[in-house]
Amino acid sequence: MAASQPSPKARTAIPWVTTVARLVLGGVLIAAGALKIGNPADSVVAVKAYQLLPESIAVTVGYALPILEIVVGVLLVVGLLTRVAAVIAGLLMLAFVFGIAWAWAKGLRIDCGCFGGGGQLGAGQEPTYLLDIVRDFGLVLLGAWAARFPPGRFALDGALGLGGDNRDEGEDN
Amino acid sequence: MGKGERTKTKSQSAREKIKAQQAAQAARDRRRRIVTYTTAGVVAVAAVGLGWWYAASISRSEEATSALAPITVQADGSVVMAKPGVNAPVVDIYEDFQCPACKEAERVSGQTFKNLAAEGKAKVVYHPITIFSQEPTKSNSVRASNAVRCVADGKQWMALHDLLFENQPPESEEGFKVDQLKEWGKEAGVTDPGFDACVTSQKNADAHLAYSKKIGDEQKLTHTPTVKLNGTEIDNQVLFSPSQLRDEITEAAK
Numbered sequence: 001m002a003a004s005q006p007s008p009k010a011r012t013a014i015p016w017v018t019t020v021a022r023l024v025l026g027g028v029l030i031a032a033g034a035l036k037i038g039n040p041a042d043s044v045v046a047v048k049a050y051q052l053l054p055e056s057i058a059v060t061v062g063y064a065l066p067i068l069e070i071v072v073g074v075l076l077v078v079g080l081l082t083r084v085a086a087v088i089a090g091l092l093m094l095a096f097v098f099g100i101a102w103a104w105a106k107g108l109r110i111d112c113g114c115f116g117g118g119g120q121l122g123a124g125q126e127p128t129y130l131l132d133i134v135r136d137f138g139l140v141l142l143g144a145w146a147a148r149f150p151p152g153r154f155a156l157d158g159a160l161g162l163g164g165d166n167r168d169e170g171e172d173n
Numbered sequence: 174m175g176k177g178e179r180t181k182t183k184s185q186s187a188r189e190k191i192k193a194q195q196a197a198q199a200a201r202d203r204r205r206r207i208v209t210y211t212t213a214g215v216v217a218v219a220a221v222g223l224g225w226w227y228a229a230s231i232s233r234s235e236e237a238t239s240a241l242a243p244i245t246v247q248a249d250g251s252v253v254m255a256k257p258g259v260n261a262p263v264v265d266i267y268e269d270f271q272c273p274a275c276k277e278a279e280r281v282s283g284q285t286f287k288n289l290a291a292e293g294k295a296k297v298v299y300h301p302i303t304i305f306s307q308e309p310t311k312s313n314s315v316r317a318s319n320a321v322r323c324v325a326d327g328k329q330w331m332a333l334h335d336l337l338f339e340n341q342p343p344e345s346e347e348g349f350k351v352d353q354l355k356e357w358g359k360e361a362g363v364t365d366p367g368f369d370a371c372v373t374s375q376k377n378a379d380a381h382l383a384y385s386k387k388i389g390d391e392q393k394l395t396h397t398p399t400v401k402l403n404g405t406e407i408d409n410q411v412l413f414s415p416s417q418l419r420d421e422i423t424e425a426a427k
Contacts, residue, residue, distance in 0.1 A: 040228040041413035067224025
């Protein structure tokens with residue numbers, strides 16, 4: 001995989017950076033999913049507030065998103081199927097960036113619903129689109145890193161002798 | 174890769190044997206990796222599927238079981254749906270036609286309220302109110318609420334009520350326009366010749382806003398939908414789970 005030979009120093013640092021990226025991205029996903037999972041109705045309302053998806057798809061996404069976030073988050077934290085999980089997590093975050101940018105561009109005044117809640121803002125509340133986008137884009141980058149340099153230290157992939165750099169993992173999801 | 178193993182001859186060197194063993198080992202490792210990855214992948218996908226299925230199943234709406242219980246539009250704009258003689262338990266529904274969470278509550282649990290009333294297990298009272306203070310949501314809500322107040326017949330009222338939630342406009346733009354409301358009135362079977370004029374003139378708007386304010390203060394409403402069972406607010410999680418909602422209301426009927 002390595003295109004150029006990294007210096008020995010970088011070779012020791014890279015897996016640790018991956019571990020940090022996994023833990024941060026996975027932790028955020030688990031928190032975001034856990035705050036939403038008990039209230040599928042809220043989740044559906046939050047998705048619909050974006051006015052991006054047709055009704056029936058918005059309902060399905062609203063039901064599936066919290067559990068998907070949790071499962072992908074757990075995979076990242078334990079470092080199992082690291083590359084696949086990192087790609088899915090990165091794509092999720094990219095979708096959120098797009099969604100928030102869309103809401104912003106359309107002039108909607110909504111809470112992103114990132115960590116539960118969501119929907120229209122009340123009087124006196126201001127949307128925090130820029131902050132949400134910057135945060136989610138940072139998470140996209142973490143996902144990209146973890147997908148490029150899996151599995152990092154403290155990863156089940158490593159412990160099971162399933163180093164991230166092999167070609168099997170892409171085929172089995 | 175394993176071809177060499179079968180055609181061993183004495184002349185083969187030990188090195189080749191080792192090479193073959195290594196190849197076999199590599200193949201075993203590869204198989205193990207595939208099995209482990211496949212297993213983990215399948216478990217992960219199954220977990221997502223299960224979670225999705227669970228969320229969908231707790232939110233599954235009831236089917237309509239029978240005709241609606243008699244519906245009476247009251248002078249103050251609230252609407253009672255109950256079988257004759259059923260006075261308890263009382264389920265008060267405070268909802269705003271423009272509020273997305275109310276639309277979701279109607280989508281998920283609306284039929285449960287109707288069924289319970291039809292089964293004589295509850296007296297359901299609808300209180301359409303306007304909770305929004307900003308535009309365009311406030312005017313949207315008022316126009317819609319005015320329109321249902323233009324309907325005196327219970328069945329037609331309920332049909333229009335359902336249509337309004339189904340056709341709820343986005344919160345960011347003007348909706349529930351007068352022409353649309355007239356159209357939906359027709360669709361709901363409203364026959365009153367005064368309906369169109371009543372919708373256009375918004376003659377009930379003031380009465381509706383006064384009622385919203387009064388009921389909001391009296392009931393200390395902070396959000397819609399608020400659903401109260403004998404005066405106590407039903408928890409959101411229960412409200413959005415038809416089977417739990419049914420249990421809680423039937424329990425109160427005992």
